[in-house]
Structures are given as C-alpha cells and as structure tokens.
Amino acid sequence: MAESQKIHHFDVNDEVLESLVGYNLKRAYMIFQSDFRATLGETGITTRAFSVLSLIAQVTDITQSEISRRLGIERSGLVAIVDDLQEKGYTVRVPVPGDRRIQALSLTKEGKKAYNEAKQAIAIHEQNLLSDFNKKEVKQLLSLLKRLRKPEDSVT
Amino acid sequence: MAESQKIHHFDVNDEVLESLVGYNLKRAYMIFQSDFRATLGETGITTRAFSVLSLIAQVTDITQSEISRRLGIERSGLVAIVDDLQEKGYTVRVPVPGDRRIQALSLTKEGKKAYNEAKQAIAIHEQNLLSDFNKKEVKQLLSLLKRLRKPEDSVT
DNA sequence: TATTGTTATACTCTATAACTATA
DNA sequence: TATAGTTATAGAGTATAACAATA
Numbered sequence: 001m002a003e004s005q006k007i008h009h010f011d012v013n014d015e016v017l018e019s020l021v022g023y024n025l026k027r028a029y030m031i032f033q034s035d036f037r038a039t040l041g042e043t044g045i046t047t048r049a050f051s052v053l054s055l056i057a058q059v060t061d062i063t064q065s066e067i068s069r070r071l072g073i074e075r076s077g078l079v080a081i082v083d084d085l086q087e088k089g090y091t092v093r094v095p096v097p098g099d100r101r102i103q104a105l106s107l108t109k110e111g112k113k114a115y116n117e118a119k120q121a122i123a124i125h126e127q128n129l130l131s132d133f134n135k136k137e138v139k140q141l142l143s144l145l146k147r148l149r150k151p152e153d154s155v156t
Numbered sequence: 157m158a159e160s161q162k163i164h165h166f167d168v169n170d171e172v173l174e175s176l177v178g179y180n181l182k183r184a185y186m187i188f189q190s191d192f193r194a195t196l197g198e199t200g201i202t203t204r205a206f207s208v209l210s211l212i213a214q215v216t217d218i219t220q221s222e223i224s225r226r227l228g229i230e231r232s233g234l235v236a237i238v239d240d241l242q243e244k245g246y247t248v249r250v251p252v253p254g255d256r257r258i259q260a261l262s263l264t265k266e267g268k269k270a271y272n273e274a275k276q277a278i279a280i281h282e283q284n285l286l287s288d289f290n291k292k293e294v295k296q297l298l299s300l301l302k303r304l305r306k307p308e309d310s311v312t
Numbered sequence: 313t314a315t316t317g318t319t320a321t322a323c324t325c326t327a328t329a330a331c332t333a334t335a
Numbered sequence: 336t337a338t339a340g341t342t343a344t345a346g347a348g349t350a351t352a353a354c355a356a357t358a
Contacts, residue, residue, distance in 0.1 A: 022188035024301040032178035101316040145180040
C-alpha cells in the first residue's frame with residue numbers, strides 16, 4: 001500500500017480536474033491563503049482585514065459601502081472586520097457632515113504602523129511563493145488573473 | 157456621493173492589493189466559485205464533491221486517504237463529502253480483502269451519470285468565464301497556476 | 313424609493329486534535 | 336509505531352434577508 005503511494009506523481013493525477021481553470025485556481029489560492037496565515041497569523045490580521053486596511057490606507061475617509069464594492073465583500077460581512085480593526089485600535093469611524101448615514105474610515109497611528117509591517121511581511125511571503133517566477137512571468141500571471149475579473153467588473 | 161462612485165474605474169483601485177498575486181488569485185477564484193455554484197447549485201454538487209467524484213471516476217477503488225492526498229483535503233473533511241455522495245446514491249464504499257482498515261470507493265450507475273452531466277455543465281461554465289481567452293492563453297494560465305503548486309507537491 | 317450601516321442566520325470550507333481498529 | 340477512517344469542535348468566509356436611520 002505504501003509502495004503504490006510513492007509511485008503516483010503529479011502528472012498521474014486526474015486529467016479532468018487538472019484541465020479545469022477553476023480547480024487550478026483553487027489549489028493555487030489555497031497555497032497562498034495558508035502561507036498568508038502562517039505569515040500574519042500571530043498578528044491576528046486575516047486576508048480580508050489586510051485588504052480593508054490597505055484600502056483605507058490608500059483611500060482616506062472611504063466608507064464601508066465603498067470598500068464593499070471595491071473588494072467584492074458584502075456590506076454585512078464588513079461590519080465584523082471593521083469592528084475588529086477598531087478594537088485593535090487600527091481604524092476609527094468618523095462622522096461625515098452632510099450625510100449622517102455614513103462614517104468615514106481612517107487609520108490611526110498604530111493602524112499605519114501595523115499596515116506597513118504587514119505589507120512588508122506579505123512582500124516576503126509573495127517572494128517566497130514566487131521564487132521560481134521571473135518578473136515577466138509574474139506580470140503575465142497578474143495580467144491573466146485580472147482579465148478573469150474584468151467581465152464582472154464591467155457589469156457593475 | 158453616487159457621482160463619485162461612477163467615476164471610480166478598475167484601474168483606480170488600490171495599487172498595493174492589485175500588485176499582489178494572492179489577492180488577484182482570490183478575486184479570480186471567487187468568480188469561478190460563485191459561477192460554479194450557480195451552475196451546479198441545483199444538483200447539490202459542491203466544488204469539493206465534484207473533485208472527489210471526478211477522482212473516483214478516474215481512479216477506481218481509490219481510498220479516502222488517497223483522495224485526501226491528491227486533492228489537498230483533510231481526511232476528516234472527506235468523511236462528510238463521501239457520506240453525502242453515498243446518500244445521493246452516487247458512490248459506494250467497498251471493503252478491501254487484505255486490509256480491513258480501508259474501503260475502496262467506486263461510482264454507481266447513477267454516480268457515473270451525475271458525474272458526466274456535471275462535467276458537461278462545468279465545461280460550459282468554464283467556456284463562459286474564459287470566453288475572452290484564446291487556447292494559448294488558457295494553456296499559459298494553467299501552466300502558471302500549476303507551477304505555483306509545484307513547490308508544495310515536491311515537499312510531499 | 314434608495315442607500316448606509318447593522319443584526320441575525322445558515323452554510324461551506326478549513327484546521328486541529330483525538331479516538332478506534334487495524335496493520 | 337504508523338495508517339485509515341471517523342468524530343467533534345472551532346474558526347474563517349460567504350450569502351441572504353431584514354431592519355432602522357437617513358437621503
């Protein structure tokens with residue numbers, strides 16, 4: 001039994017699954033996701049929390065609804081993320097004069113620090129996972145992945 | 157407020173996130189995942205169930221542990237999937253003479269039919285999502301995604 | 313009427329540890 | 336000791352519907 005396992009190589013796998021973009025996207029995504037957790041797990045920053053943190057860092061005074069649209073996360077799901085970031089002291093909700101429904105999100109000093117540290121850790125994590133890729137290949141991969149998104153974005 | 161939303165285009169988004177392979181993998185994966193659900197949702201076949209079904213179809217008498225290794229799914233998580241497939245009448249667990257720990261999985265007639273139908277539906281779903289890609293580009297994308305997996309596979 | 317933020321709920325997927333029976 | 340299947344549990348992430356306040 002143990003013998004037969006060692007005989008099986010990567011290329012012996014199910015050809016149907018291996019030919020599906022969806023399946024290969026998932027496998028690749030899982031590797032990045034688990035390595036991301038191993039990298040930022042101790043900080044308590046999840047993938048979603050980082051993406052929200054990053055968006056607030058780039059677009060000051062952004063609202064939750066706007067984040068929801070840009071990241072493709074439901075508004076309802078955002079509440080817990082922002083609550084958590086606020087508990088950690090990384091972000092604050094500031095009332096906006098003129099529209100009392102919304103609150104502008106911005107980073108605290110600690111939030112900026114945490115974001116920059118996370119950003120650096122992620123850069124290293126991506127470098128590790130992409131060590132076999134040259135710059136051109138990474139660019140190509142990013143380009144192809146973005147094109148997969150385009151149809152959906154244009155619908156919005 | 158509504159004005160400012162319409163002004164924002166794809167390329168105005170967070171450059172930090174957009175430059176990350178992990179983030180772009182996730183966004184692309186989510187599109188495939190949700191379209192997959194819309195396609196196979198009524199049948200009750202999830203992405204994971206299909207991958208298990210497919211593996212059993214290719215490798216007759218495969219065990220749960222072997223599926224676990226090949227698909228990168230935990231053994232514990234497999235139990236519920238196989239239980240569900242069995243409830244639907246798609247698969248059966250057959251005792252293996254010589255090793256009473258394991259049970260070989262195989263498809264029933266209904267399982268084969270369900271698998272083939274699902275396979276066709278998925279082919280259309282992939283064609284739709286990849287309508288802007290030519291054959292060479294799909295091949296390139298698959299190749300890049302598989303290379304992202306390779307380091308992990310070789311460790312095993 | 314539409315939008316913002318929110319609550320509640322359920323479901324999928326994942327991760328971990330531990331157990332049993334077998335080898 | 337190691338492996339196969341299993342149970343239990345917890346945590347992310349997602350999806351949906353509904354609500355109050357505000358526009």
